Amino acid sequence: MTDTERRPGVRGAAATGRAVTDTERRPGVRGAAATGRAVTDAERRPGVRGAAATGRAVTDAERRPGVRGAAATGRAVTDAERRPGVRGAARVGLPLLAVLLVAAAVAGIAVGSTGIAWGTVVRVLASRALPAGWIDLGEISEAEQVIVWLIRTPRVVVAALVGGALAVAGTQMQGLFRNPLAEPSVIGISQGAALGAVVTFVSGLAAAAVFWLPLFAFAGALAALATVYAVATRAGRTPIATLLLAGIALGSLSTAVATLLISLSVVNWQVANEVVFWLMGGLDNRTWTHVWMCLPPVALGAVAARWHTRDLDLLLLGEETAASLGVDVERVRRTMLATAAMLTGAAVAVSGVIGFVGLIVPHMLRLVLGPSHRTLLPAAMLGGALFVIVCDLLARTVHPPTEIRLGIITAACGAPFFLYLLRRQRGGMAAL
């Protein structure tokens, strides 16, 4: 086994062969050392510019979810109150989110240990999207092309897919449980998925074929979700206390079993270390293989979620009303459980457990866009992607050269928000 194959994160990538270079594994210090002159050159050349870009991007990123976001929210809410029903925010909201997402994605690719000019990023991406020869990459070094296309782009794409998946899964769970605090990591679903993933790592299945990892993560998520649902739901309603308690119990159990499996199967310290690191949630060393690993289930989940938008709205009115308006409640519920589990599984398979994305994003968007899932679901997809890209950018740049784990950043944003919701909660979906 080579070094690459032993890392759980890069394992799938290893299946594609030698395409994964050392650079991809350690975009930071080590990568520079490994590829030698080219990268260090690249790092040196845009020195001042890169630093400037970093500074600007970070303050932007900080302003967006924080001060500016709050200002936007505040304004939109008062607007909605003044002209209720018009939901003007919804019409502006989606395109605005899309624009912000593209900007964040470009920033996510441009900013890092090696600063890369925005123009370079756009040109490298365009050269990949357009037929060969259309874009002249003449003065862009090989190293920069590698950093943009093989290191940062897949990472940003995975971040977008993970964020979109978790936010949509969270939105669906909140509708399904009729409970605003339902969220994949809070109620133990992500931990269930992680357990499934750990099974593939310790059994060697993950190394055998790429699809086992997301498949087992899905199975773990589905089992966890079905259990929480069966335990905590009575007559179509899920009281907050039982939901959270069932989730805590199940999450702890899953984590305990996963830890047990890891400790029992320590082939070498390196593997265990990497798995534990992966469990903490992060996007380092993501490759195109990870993109292909989670794209199909996320795309399928997004279509399935769209398929059930109106059903979700109707279920918020109660099972009986939904049924009387033509919703096959049992079937819809089963499909939505499976969809939410698939989305969670896909996200966990490539990023470990990243908390609170499915809580923070749908709630922020609900405040601005209203509760109707027709706009909320696509907005959650975009908003989740945006949120995770920005958080990952923070994770990489706040304290260089060390990366802070992405899960820590999302928890730092999400946990206070969760507590706020819990405090504000007066029963039912009142906080929605």
Next chain:
Amino acid sequence: MSLRLDRASLRIGNRHLVRDVTVEALPARVTALIGPNGAGKSTALRLMAGLWTPTGGRASLDATDLSGFSRQLLARRISFVPQDTHVDVPFTVRELVTMGRHPHLGRFDDPGPADAAAVAAAMSRADVAHLAGRPVTELSGGERRRAVIARSLATGSNVILLDEPTANLDVDHVIETLTLLRELAEGGATIALALHDLNVVSRWADTVAVLQDGRVRATGPSAEVLDDDLVASVFGVRVERLTAGDGRPALVFHRRRAGTPTNNVTRNWDDSQRGNRRLSPAPTNTSSAGPRSARPTETSS
């Protein structure tokens, strides 16, 4: 369209919620299911709505068994208004009413102009057009009930079933709601209600089915069925029949306690205070506040 239960039963475990119930709701008629709590009126109504499937007997719409309809098709024919119209989510009234178009829309369709027109018509019919942009969570109980009725009209169904449509409503809203239902019936709709308020029933319903312990005790035109003896035996009260200003009967109920001469006391009070019997404050409870409506009003932020 006429909706019929034919010797329908629903058994859960060893308990029959309703047994051998035969009721028919006809077009252009308001049909009421009445009875004390637990008599099975809500159950019977849900069997008629096709929300539950009878374990014995059958439920049919124009002679077609309800189980022969898909959920979607059934939702276009029959709409159901539950007793609890509380909504925790701040959908606007328009959004809520638009949900009535669900059975007409394909999976990936968005509501089109035809749906918007149906929604607008339903909202103005139920007098909630002026509330279209308001979040449902901010409406009063009466407004919310009308919004839900508008949703049921938006489905285009010609059969509307309502469980306790007057529960929790102030009297003016009770009258508004019932007037709307009467008008709908006069327009040809089939209306069926589960009610516990006998005065409402005798005044607003054409046909009555009286349920007790899951069985039908009596059925027929409301004026004939609701005689004092039947009411007395089903509800366990003593009935006093007054005449309202419009010449129609108004019922007052008195406690019937075995071995206590409450009757005499009341009679004396009546005789001394009321020469001619007119609708007036009664010494004991009137029917207007049933135990079912004793539910705290929920508020939400």
